[in-house]
Amino acid sequence: MRANNNTRFLLLAASIAMTGLMPACSGQPGGVSDPAASAKVDDRFNQSGFPIVKEPVSLKVFGCKDPNHADWKDVLVLKEYAKKTNMNMQYEETPAQGCDEKRNLLFAANELPDVFLRANLSNTDISRYGMQEGMLIPLEGLIDKYAPNLKSLFDKYPDARKSVTAADGHIYTLPAIRLLSSGRTDKIWINKTWLDKLNMKAPTTPDELVALLKAFRDQDPNGNGEKDEIPLGLRDMGMVFSTFTGSWGLDRQMGYNINIKDDKVHIWLADERFKELLIFLNKLYSEKLLYKDFYLGDLPKWRSNLSQAKIGMFFIQASDPFTKVEGQFTGMAPIKGPHGDQSYSASGPLASPIGTFAITKENKSPEATIRWVDYFFSDEGSIFYQYGIEGQTFTMKDGKPAINDSIKNDSRGLMAALGQVNLVPGGAFPFLTTDKTGNIVENEKTQEVSKFVEPFIPKTIYGPPIFDKATTDEIVPIKTDIDKYINESIAKFIIGELSFDKWGEYAATLKKMKLDELEKAYQKAYESLNKK
Structure with missing residues (x-):
């Protein structure tokens, strides 16, 4: 980010000192109010349809880059989605090795992006930076007002909502939701x-x-x-x-x-x-x-x-x-x-991992941001995220998406080829998988093998608590x-x-x-x- 190494060190030291000296905020848990409770909404914001905003909005996004990913600004799905939404995400992705350390430094220095995407936020991070320090904002009000796909999923699958709800009753991060049981087993x-x-x-x-x-x-x-x-x-x-x-x-x-x-x-x-x-x-x-x-x-x-x-x-x-x-x-x-x-x-719970996406207190367009991610929790958005552009990277066969053979059989390997299209390699992205959308990393053989164990998976699987x-x-x-x-x-x-x-x-x-x-x-x- 903007600060040089010396500045980072001073900010980190100051942050640690202040953490020890300052009392916790009172009132709203985490010291942050629910942004959806505010009557003021960005005039550029469209509550439905695309683009999400009438005029371009730029947001800083931090995340962890899998070795198979192209630079995120060059990933096909992210480039096309920027055109579709009118939202310009300025990605600062960091190689997986060392990413947790850099993310923690951003928190310690209070030098936050607008969004954490695929940033390996743990339950401990959610507790500290959401409930305790208010650096991550509550999302449940935004979801109820502006994220119809997520709201519908949480209403239909209350276990998924429970998995992402912290001890104070707030939702600070979003999960991947895998209704396709093979995708979590x-x-x-x-x-x-x-x-x-x-x-x-x-x-x-x-x-x-x-x-x-x-x-x-x-x-x-x-x-x-x-x-x-x-x-x-x-x-x-x-x-x-x-x-x-x-x-x-x-x-x-x-x-x-x-x-x-x-x-x-x-x-x-x-x-x-x-x-x-x-x-x-x-x-x-x-x-x-x-x-x-x-x-x-x-x-x-x-x-x-x-x-x-x-x-x-x-x-x-x-x-x-x-x-x-x-x-x-x-x-x-x-x-x-x-x-x-x-x-x-x-096997894992419906909602896992749960720390794939968070909005920080620095974000001036939380309504647009929650709409940006909500699309990936629809069938259409899931297919778009996983498979890209119909006719260019995939075709529909028997009502289901099928990635092109040129990608499937790429000499670099499937994951390296997919890393040019999406952020699927390495997982941990906020999106939905269902029988309709499929799971791109699970081919017909994997689906076939999955049927042997599915009858023996526990009906309810509770996720790790926050x-x-x-x-x-x-x-x-x-x-x-x-x-x-x-x-x-x-x-x-x-x-x-x-x-x-x-x-x-x-x-x-x-x-x-x-x-x-x-x-x-x-x-x-x-x-x-x-x-x-």
């Missing part, structure tokens, strides 16, 4: 070519899974004479807490390791069921049935193995990293666990410490560096780290959520 993929060669079927129980993985390991299903097959390819530690947990009766609610039964929140990290699952995964690892480097999080290496079809079974949302070999794979239902459970926890400042200050350090401890401990349990004889010590340590207090905070948030 990791699928279970299995190598059909290997199954056919071995004359075996997809497993339905833990024992059948072990037998199949052993056949993948021992019987050279890829036929190259080498033992290079990876029977089960978990890609990172996060998979441990979502992919098989539903088969052991463990859910993923409120964005965490939580079961909710009879309105009671329970964090299951020290439960016997979780221990049983880890013993099962340890068995797979010790018998070389589980990808040996899963806990390292080396995504490029994992994807390389996937693109060469070296993996027998794995979990991922879409097939874009392995489209050239996707025909070798099919889907499967989650296995039925040892206690008869067969749900699937690797805690108030006091709760955030109390539980964030607790949760951070617990998460670090469990990731380290769980990896050691699975790879055999920590004996299950130490499970009691592990559970006792979690108790000392105030797991009970964390559970109480989520319980309180759940109760508040269901009062909204």
Whole structure:
């Protein structure tokens, strides 16, 4: 932005000092009034139709740039939308690496843009810069008056509204809304070519899974004479807490390791069921049935193995990293666990992520700005955002949009090609996906595979709560410490560096780290959520 590095440092220091000295604002939560309550609206503003404003309006927009994106000013959809709306967005996009740091500096220096778009705003950011400091303005009044698409969605899907509503009752950021369940779910993929060669079927129980993985390991299903097959390819530690947990009766609610039964929140990290699952995964690892480097999080290496079809079974949302070999794979239902459970926890809420878009207190045209983003929550706007211009980048086939083959088969890869058309690569943009609009990163194969798990996804999935400042200050350090401890401990349990004889010590340590207090905070948030 305008300030040089020395100025930034001085502003940051001043901001930190003032934060410690000044009392919190009183009255309206966050010290900011709802802009929709003001009777004064920009004379240039049109309440419906296009253009959104009669005369050009310029707004400063900050966001995080995926490596596959073109410069945002050159992205086809954004250029065309500027013409359509008469709104000139001056984009300051920052490479993903270092973007969070730069965004935080803007907040600390009070050197805000008009809009944060695709800027990775976390729930903690929403609590601090919305509820506490009033740098992000409340949006619910603007939505009710000027965003008919969003209002209709929130009215029809109250869980989506709840997901973005902070503890003070205000909405400070907007989400991506994914009515298409496949768009928020990791699928279970299995190598059909290997199954056919071995004359075996997809497993339905833990024992059948072990037998199949052993056949993948021992019987050279890829036929190259080498033992290079990876029977089960978990890609990172996060998979441990979502992919098989539903088969052991463990859910993923409120964005965490939580079961909710009879309105009671329970964090299951020290439960016997979780221990049983880890013993099962340890068995797979010790018998070389589980990808040996899963806990390292080396995504490029994992994807390389996937693109060469070296993996027998794995979990991922879409097939874009392995489209050239996707025909070798099919889907499967989650296995039925040892206690008869067969749900699937690797799915997210309707509204997620929730910090994709925010309007700051510097914005002089909030009505026009909310209309600018509202279009992407319509079927027409969703198709435009994802697919671009009909006849130029996509065509309609059987009533649904289909991206041109020149983009789909681009030598640089689909994501790099899409990055010239839209901001789809990397996700985190405020828009809608439905059966009508489709999800551009999910081709027919992905949709086919999704149908195997959809019947087993929980009917209601609660998103992570936006805690108030006091709760955030109390539980964030607790949760951070617990998460670090469990990731380290769980990896050691699975790879055999920590004996299950130490499970009691592990559970006792979690108790000392105030797991009970964390559970109480989520319980309180759940109760508040269901009062909204």
